[in-house]
Amino acid sequence: MSLTLNDIKHPKISTWVNEMIAMCEPDNVVVVDGSQEEYDALMQKCVKAGLATPLKKKENCFLFRSLPSDVARVESRTFISSVKEEDAGPTNHWIDPVELKQTMRELYKGCMHGRTMYVIPFCMGPLGSAISKNGIEVTDSEYVVLNMDIMTRAGKKVLDIFNADPNADFVPCLHSVGKPLRKCESDNGIWPCADVEYKYISQFPEEHLIWSYGSGYGGNALLGKKCFALRIATVLARDEGWLAEHMLILKLTNPKGEVKYVTGAFPSACGKTNLAMLIPTIPGWKVETIGDDIAWMKFGADGRLYAINPEAGFFGVAPGTSAKSNKNALISAEKNTIYTNCALTEDGDVWWEGIDYAATGKLVDWKGKTRDAMPNDKAKKGEEMAHPNARFTAPAYQCPCIAKEWEDPAGVPISAILFGGRRPSTIPLVHQSLSWNHGVFLGSIVGSEITAASTIDASQVGKIRRDPFAILPFCGYNMGDYFKHWIEVGKASSEDKLPKIFYVNWFRKDANNAELPGGFMWPGYGDNSRVLAWIFDRCNGDDSNVVETAIGYMPKTLNTDGLEECYKKTLPEILKVDVEGWKKELADVKENHYPKFGAHLPKELSEIIDMIQDRLNKA
Numbered sequence: 120m121s122l123t124l125n126d127i128k129h130p131k132i133s134t135w136v137n138e139m140i141a142m143c144e145p146d147n148v149v150v151v152d153g154s155q156e157e158y159d160a161l162m163q164k165c166v167k168a169g170l171a172t173p174l175k176k177k178e179n180c181f182l183f184r185s186l187p188s189d190v191a192r193v194e195s196r197t198f199i200s201s202v203k204e205e206d207a208g209p210t211n212h213w214i215d216p217v218e219l220k221q222t223m224r225e226l227y228k229g230c231m232h233g234r235t236m237y238v239i240p241f242c243m244g245p246l247g248s249a250i251s252k253n254g255i256e257v258t259d260s261e262y263v264v265l266n267m268d269i270m271t272r273a274g275k276k277v278l279d280i281f282n283a284d285p286n287a288d289f290v291p292c293l294h295s296v297g298k299p300l301r302k303c304e305s306d307n308g309i310w311p312c313a314d315v316e317y318k319y320i321s322q323f324p325e326e327h328l329i330w331s332y333g334s335g336y337g338g339n340a341l342l343g344k345k346c347f348a349l350r351i352a353t354v355l356a357r358d359e360g361w362l363a364e365h366m367l368i369l370k371l372t373n374p375k376g377e378v379k380y381v382t383g384a385f386p387s388a389c390g391k392t393n394l395a396m397l398i399p400t401i402p403g404w405k406v407e408t409i410g411d412d413i414a415w416m417k418f419g420a421d422g423r424l425y426a427i428n429p430e431a432g433f434f435g436v437a438p439g440t441s442a443k444s445n446k447n448a449l450i451s452a453e454k455n456t457i458y459t460n461c462a463l464t465e466d467g468d469v470w471w472e473g474i475d476y477a478a479t480g481k482l483v484d485w486k487g488k489t490r491d492a493m494p495n496d497k498a499k500k501g502e503e504m505a506h507p508n509a510r511f512t513a514p515a516y517q518c519p520c521i522a523k524e525w526e527d528p529a530g531v532p533i534s535a536i537l538f539g540g541r542r543p544s545t546i547p548l549v550h551q552s553l554s555w556n557h558g559v560f561l562g563s564i565v566g567s568e569i570t571a572a573s574t575i576d577a578s579q580v581g582k583i584r585r586d587p588f589a590i591l592p593f594c595g596y597n598m599g600d601y602f603k604h605w606i607e608v609g610k611a612s613s614e615d616k617l618p619k620i621f622y623v624n625w626f627r628k629d630a631n632n633a634e635l636p637g638g639f640m641w642p643g644y645g646d647n648s649r650v651l652a653w654i655f656d657r658c659n660g661d662d663s664n665v666v667e668t669a670i671g672y673m674p675k676t677l678n679t680d681g682l683e684e685c686y687k688k689t690l691p692e693i694l695k696v697d698v699e700g701w702k703k704e705l706a707d708v709k710e711n712h713y714p715k716f717g718a719h720l721p722k723e724l725s726e727i728i729d730m731i732q733d734r735l736n737k738a
């Protein structure tokens with residue numbers, strides 16, 4: 120039985136929800152209880168409305184298709200609406216909050232006609248954790264409720280927390296698909312959303328408030344994820360002295376049964392989910408998952424950083440996920456999963472490019488068109504069967520390698536932080552920072568090389584698209600101040616207690632070596648465990664396999680047992696310092712990257728550049 124407004128006994132929440140009702144004018148209001156019965160009934164409502172298709176081949180799994188105009192996060196329509204533009208910084212879009220609210224209020228007025236408003240009490244992080252935070256999302260999208268049910272702890276158990284404490288804090292999150300219905304009108308199988316110029320994904324950092332309008336997809340609409348757990352949480356973390364990061368969290372166990380916990384930040388398309396669920400190729404080592412996208416890290420009484428995964432599910436990119444690249448993700452999504460924008464097979468299963476087996480017969484593509492399956496998955500760009508950003512929403516507890524402590528309210532103590540990007544040249548396979556501030560420098564220069572496949576502007580190919588800390592689209596304030604915050608966090612503890620910081624690069628290329636599949640000098644995937652093993656040993660204080668170089672600490676070699684011969688040959692090359700390449704890298708950072716942050720750039724980062732430049736000159 121769903122809850123009603125009368126079940127909310129928290130005065131501030133009641134007041135806020137009533138204001139939203141008065142503005143949006145829904146036909147009905149339901150307070151989400153988070154039960155299985157409620158989930159099933161909402162899913163059936165979506166099936167009846169023609170928005171969801173049950174999958175015959177997968178237990179309790181459903182496929183949704185969005186509109187082509189609503190398939191991904193829309194960074195151009197995402198705003199950090201701080202009072203001062205300078206506080207949003209040079210890398211965020213900004214509109215004055217008074218003006219933005221006025222514009223959005225006009226859009227929200229009556230926007231839920233013909234729809235139900237769902238009030239979702241939700242918690243980011245394990246219930247009862249001192250690191251977790253609560254929110255209320257109101258939305259007119261059943262799809263959002265169903266996804267929030269998987270991605271967060273939602274429903275009565277969170278409402279009970281609010282009702283027990285009238286002062287309990289919450290982040291108010293307002294969402295509408297922006298498609299009011301006229302009397303007797305229904306969605307009629309068409310994904311509801313607004314045209315792009317009416318989409319707004321707005322964060323008001325001073326008020327810890329989120330207003331989203333016009334999109335029903337992913338991070339634009341599941342407001343607990345990017346909007347709360349990153350854009351608002353980065354602001355909370357800065358003000359409260361902790362870290363809210365776009366990072367995976369993994370548990371690493373060595374053959375002796377010793378354990379270390381590692382977080383890692385990588386720009387999109389670098390295999391973050393794959394790394395979080397990696398199956399090691401070296402015997403005796405084990406990787407288990409705590410989280411695949413977001414980490415909240417707070418200091419414990421012992422001066423160490425403890426991390427929780429604020430989410431309860433995976434919102435993973437489906438294309439490219441295969442038994443080879445990430446078997447654990449496939450198993451996680453075998454049941455109780457929502458698929459969005461994947462292709463549908465004749466026998467009622469999902470299919471996507473890179474799933475690593477050919478589909479046969481006819482497929483219904485993500486736009487709903489029935490087409491002959493391709494003999495291979497080499498569809499032309501724009502003609503894929505599954506949208507390149509097609510997703511699965513799967514409960515984390517279904518992951519075969521989920522760590523037993525993934526919901527530990529205390530979090531897990533972090534020993535290492537990894538940064539990485541797609542860098543075909545210059546950056547070695549792995550190096551360790553010489554200090555915390557040097558590690559902050561490494562985070563600040565994260566980026567991937569622009570390829571012909573990732574841009575239509577040929578003049579950009581070969582340049583580095585910097586995505587500092589892989590958080591550029593998700594930081595709720597000035598990135599220069601964010602760097603400063605990381606430096607401050609370093610001052611709050613000592614180097615022996617802080618996590619060690621590493622930069623990894625799985626993507627070095629040698630296009631002239633025909634022996635290497637795709638020209639990649641490192642096999643990646645499960646073989647990345649060889650690098651993780653070195654990182655583990657470094658965190659254990661092992662100095663036996665290390666050289667101090669101009670750019671940081673590096674391994675003399677790695678465990679190569681069972682490694683394919685071609686990679687044994689390339690390994691020495693990707694464990695070398697490319698002195699000239701690094702000089703160019705530093706010049707690029709100095710000339711093209713750091714100047715963006717003006718006076719907000721902490722002097723400590725310029726000092727690190729000088730220090731590394733000096734060491735390279737002497738190398």
Ligand code: OXD
Nearest residue numbers: 192337338387412434
């Ligand atoms: C995501 C992203 O969806 O980073 O996780 O874009």
Ligand code: MN
Nearest residue numbers: 365387412413
């Ligand atoms: Mn992400």
